[in-house]
Amino acid sequence: MAGVSSNPNSPRQKMINLMYLVFIAMMALNVSSEVLDGFELVENSLRASTDNSTKRNEQVMTNLNRAYETNAAKAGEWYDKGKDVKKQSDELFDYINELKVRIVQGADGKEGDVNDVKQKDNLEAASRVMLAPVVGEGKKLKERLKVYREEMSDLVGDPAKKAMFESLLSTEVPRKAGIISGSWEATLFENMPVAAAITLLTKMQNDVRYVEGEVLSTLITNVDEGDYRVNKIEALVIPKSQIVTSGTPYQAQLVLAAIDSTRRPEYFLNGRKLDNEWITLSSGVGEHRIVGEIVADGQTYPYSAEYSVTASTATIAPVLMNFLYESIDNDVAISMSGVPSGAVRATLDGHGNIVKRADGNNIWTVSGLDRARSEKINVVVSAVIGGRTISERQEFTVRPLPPPLPFITYKDADGNTRKFTSGAIAKRAIVDATGVQAAVDDGALNVPHKVTGFTMMIIDGMGNSIPEVSNSGEFTQRQKDYIRNLPRGKRFYIGQVKALDPAGKAISIGYSMEIIIN
Numbered sequence: 001m002a003g004v005s006s007n008p009n010s011p012r013q014k015m016i017n018l019m020y021l022v023f024i025a026m027m028a029l030n031v032s033s034e035v036l037d038g039f040e041l042v043e044n045s046l047r048a049s050t051d052n053s054t055k056r057n058e059q060v061m062t063n064l065n066r067a068y069e070t071n072a073a074k075a076g077e078w079y080d081k082g083k084d085v086k087k088q089s090d091e092l093f094d095y096i097n098e099l100k101v102r103i104v105q106g107a108d109g110k111e112g113d114v115n116d117v118k119q120k121d122n123l124e125a126a127s128r129v130m131l132a133p134v135v136g137e138g139k140k141l142k143e144r145l146k147v148y149r150e151e152m153s154d155l156v157g158d159p160a161k162k163a164m165f166e167s168l169l170s171t172e173v174p175r176k177a178g179i180i181s182g183s184w185e186a187t188l189f190e191n192m193p194v195a196a197a198i199t200l201l202t203k204m205q206n207d208v209r210y211v212e213g214e215v216l217s218t219l220i221t222n223v224d225e226g227d228y229r230v231n232k233i234e235a236l237v238i239p240k241s242q243i244v245t246s247g248t249p250y251q252a253q254l255v256l257a258a259i260d261s262t263r264r265p266e267y268f269l270n271g272r273k274l275d276n277e278w279i280t281l282s283s284g285v286g287e288h289r290i291v292g293e294i295v296a297d298g299q300t301y302p303y304s305a306e307y308s309v310t311a312s313t314a315t316i317a318p319v320l321m322n323f324l325y326e327s328i329d330n331d332v333a334i335s336m337s338g339v340p341s342g343a344v345r346a347t348l349d350g351h352g353n354i355v356k357r358a359d360g361n362n363i364w365t366v367s368g369l370d371r372a373r374s375e376k377i378n379v380v381v382s383a384v385i386g387g388r389t390i391s392e393r394q395e396f397t398v399r400p401l402p403p404p405l406p407f408i409t410y411k412d413a414d415g416n417t418r419k420f421t422s423g424a425i426a427k428r429a430i431v432d433a434t435g436v437q438a439a440v441d442d443g444a445l446n447v448p449h450k451v452t453g454f455t456m457m458i459i460d461g462m463g464n465s466i467p468e469v470s471n472s473g474e475f476t477q478r479q480k481d482y483i484r485n486l487p488r489g490k491r492f493y494i495g496q497v498k499a500l501d502p503a504g505k506a507i508s509i510g511y512s513m514e515i516i517i518n
């Protein structure tokens with residue numbers, strides 16, 4: 001029996017060989033499934049990046065339209081070019097989207113959905129759409145990318161941007177050592193799985209939106225290029241405040257725009273010559289008007305201004321904006337005209353706390369706000385003046401913090417610390433960076449969030465999607481090694497960023513970073 005069972009041609013051995021082949025096939029299917037799922041992850045990141053670029057481009061176009069409505073003669077040329085850029089970009093974007101739909105429907109049928117591909121491993125659908133004789137769309141796509149790239153390059157003067165456009169929208173045949181490549185379209189789409197083809201086309205759409213944004217930014221900058229900042233000489237009155245309280249003098253500076261600083265003008269107020277350009281007046285409660293003239297180089301330039309004097313009142317104003325954020329400390333400037341800061345009292349009508357900040361006479365800090373408990377809160381200010389208590393109150397809206405954005409800090413060539421969120425960056429800068437950070441930073445707020453983890457996604461030379469996970473805000477050694485080995489022009493993605501908000505609550509940041517090695 002032992003001899004029979006060891007015979008390679010025995011039924012038992014044939015069954016073992018067959019089971020082994022099935023096992024190997026199952027392993028291959030599992031690897032293929034992971035690769036295809038990786039393409040889906042990259043596809044989602046690209047879509048998020050494209051959506052962000054689209055929103056930024058719409059805002060730039062809105063600003064260009066506003067400039068045109070304000071001064072059509074000045075902005076008309078750039079506005080017309082901006083409309084043409086948007087039209088060309090939308091047409092190319094939509095054309096690529098149509099190709100994606102045709103490929104997916106070629107694999108999944110007429111009901112196929114680009115956002116939910118079933119036959120991700122189908123190797124024929126992309127080839128039929130892009131490489132079919134006569135009707136194949138590959139050559140058409142190549143030509144349209146070439147025309148769009150040249151049109152956009154003609155609208156920017158910066159050689160660095162032109163080179164970037166050439167790289168992003170390149171239609172050159174990829175070259176690899178020892179391999180003779182076919183046409184551009186065959187290299188990209190022949191025997192390409194549907195998942196990979198869709199991701200590649202989405203990447204092209206993302207590049208189109210990025211190039212569109214760069215061109216629109218250049219056009220809106222050109223609106224003010226070459227302006228004459230001064231086109232007439234005019235006398236100006238610049239008050240410290242147009243409203244002053246009783247007992248407080250009105251102060252204003254008299255300025256002659258575009259005057260030669262080596263020639264001192266003469267200043268007059270109500271026919272009286274002044275010693276310098278400053279005027280100081282004390283007036284009672286009510287509306288007041290001043291008139292005068294400035295004399296320079298034999299020319300007289302009249303001026304006039306109005307100001308108001310009001311009775312003493314309390315001032316309650318947030319340092320940053322007209323509402324308060326939950327989860328963080330909010331600084332509020334509180335004062336009463338004519339009342340020493342030490343005599344002013346402030347309380348909250350509702351939940352939370354308010355205390356005076358030690359390093360600022362009029363700065364109070366509101367903390368402990370919870371929007372779930374109340375969306376409105378009142379700050380009440382009071383003081384005792386002459387035995388009489390006066391008080392003022394102001395209602396504020398409690399708002400949730402805006403979502404944070406991830407970024408990477410690095411040192412530029414001059415040693416200055418910079419923030420990087422997406423786009424091209426030198427390999428040395430990204431290798432020297434410690435990891436990923438996150439913060440709410442919109443110009444008014446700067447609220448750091450502690451990053452607790454993120455995923456870095458790299459597409460290798462075989463088209464495989466390789467995820468590398470960090471369980472902190474720092475790059476792992478494997479992630480650093482991958483970055484060091486990436487050649488110029490390659491890109492990777494950072495997404496699935498997890499962080500803790502200022503209150504210690506765990507959150508997920510939906511924004512993905514696209515990083516191009518420069």
